[in-house]
Amino acid sequence: MSFFKKLFNIPDPKETEEESLEFQDLPIDQIFVKNFIKNKGKFLYCTSLEEVTLNLSKIIQENSWKTISCNDYDLLKLLKAIKVEITEKIDKSLPFFLSCEHLIAENGSILFSSNQLKEHKFSELSENFIVYATTSQLVNTKGESLTGIKSRYQGNIPSNISAINNFNIEAIEEDFMCYGNTNSKNLYLLLFEDL
Numbered sequence: 381m382s383f384f385k386k387l388f389n390i391p392d393p394k395e396t397e398e399e400s401l402e403f404q405d406l407p408i409d410q411i412f413v414k415n416f417i418k419n420k421g422k423f424l425y426c427t428s429l430e431e432v433t434l435n436l437s438k439i440i441q442e443n444s445w446k447t448i449s450c451n452d453y454d455l456l457k458l459l460k461a462i463k464v465e466i467t468e469k470i471d472k473s474l475p476f477f478l479s480c481e482h483l484i485a486e487n488g489s490i491l492f493s494s495n496q497l498k499e500h501k502f503s504e505l506s507e508n509f510i511v512y513a514t515t516s517q518l519v520n521t522k523g524e525s526l527t528g529i530k531s532r533y534q535g536n537i538p539s540n541i542s543a544i545n546n547f548n549i550e551a552i553e554e555d556f557m558c559y560g561n562t563n564s565k566n567l568y569l570l571l572f573e574d575l
Contacts, residue, residue, distance in 0.1 A: 408485045408518050408519075408520060409485075409515060409518055411485040411486070411520075412483050412484070412485040412488060412518055413488075414488070415485065415486070415487055415488025415489075416483075416488035416547075416569065417488070418488060419487075419488045419489075419545055419546055419547050419548075420546070420547045420548035421488065421547035421567050421568075421569055422547070422567065422568045422569065423568075423569050423571065424439075424568065424569065424570050424571065425571050425573070426570055426571065426572045426573065427572075427573045429458070429572070432458060432512065432570050432572055433458055433461050433462065435570055436458060436459070436462060436477075436510065436570060437461075437462045439510060439568050440462060440464050440475075443475070443508070445464065445474075445475050445508075446464065446465055447464065447465040447466070447467060447474050448464050448465070448466055448467075448474060448475055448476075448477050448510075449466075449467050449468075449469065449470055449471050449474040449475065449476045449477065449506065450466055450467075450468065450476070450477040450478065451468045451469075451470060451478075451498070452477075452478060452479055452496070454479070455477055455478070455479060455512055456468075458512070459477065470498065470500060470505065471506070472504060472505060472506055473506065474506055474508075475506055475508035475509070475510060476505055476506045476508065476509050476510070477510045477512070478492075478496045478497075478509065478510075478511060478512070479496055479511065479512050479513065480492050480496060480511050480512075480513050480517065481493050481495070481496070481517070481525065481528070481529055481541075482517050482518070482519050482524075482525035482528055482529075483513055483517050483518045483519070483569075483571075484519055484520075484521065484522055484524075484525050484543065484545075485518060485519065485520050485521075486520060486521050486522070487522075487545050488545060489522075489543040489544060489545030490511060490513070490543060490544050490545075490567070490569070491522075491525045491529075491541065491542075491543045492540075492541070492542055492543070492544070493529065493538035493539070493540055493541045493542075494538040494539045494540040494541075495538050497540050497542070498540075499540065500540075501540075501542075502542060502544065502563035502565070503563070505565075506565075507549050507565060507566050508565070508566045508567075509544075509565045509566070509567040509568070510567075510568045510570065511567060511568070511569050511570065512570045512572065513569060513570070513571055513572070514571070514572045514573075514574040515571065515572070515573050515574055515575045516574050516575055522543070526541070529541065542563065543563075544563050544564075544565055544567065546563065546564040546565075547564065547565060547566065547567040548564060548566075549564045549565065549566050
């Protein structure tokens with residue numbers, strides 16, 4: 381690969397073609413999961429809210445977390461059944477339980493906006509994220525996700541639209557345009573089947 385292709389992070393056409401053929405016949409949810417896991421994300425599929433609560437409890441136990449940060453009133457209801465201290469204040473030292481805007485299949489990323497992050501940048505937030513999402517939030521491409529936000533919030537589009545697509549906090553950022561501003565997170569995804 382040439383120096384400029386490495387510098388600008390341009391994928392090799394052969395690799396891109398092979399990947400697209402590999403995923404060509406898969407449903408959108410399987411494409412997302414394969415890309416998400418390839419990006420080192422931790423994924424738990426849930427078919428009921430009881431299963432979501434049980435998996436959330438196991439994540440908290442596994443990591444020995446005593447306090448969780450959550451500022452989403454709907455998600456606070458899920459946390460009520462779990463023995464964990466809850467704070468609505470966003471604190472970098474505490475794991476952050478939040479929802480998202482979309483799950484993007486083409487690269488296994490998760491899209492957030494100011495509705496979840498408020499005015500915070502990823503670098504100001506905890507390394508540990510637990511994300512609750514539904515299968516109806518799956519989209520094929522980044523463009524579809526932005527179109528979805530535009531149509532959902534007509535006239536009141538949220539700011540701070542950002543995506544996470546690297547779920548390994550020890551990874552070295554290869555994109556020189558992101559130097560010093562990584563958005564890598566140790567991320568668990570609780571995906572609820574709502575379709």
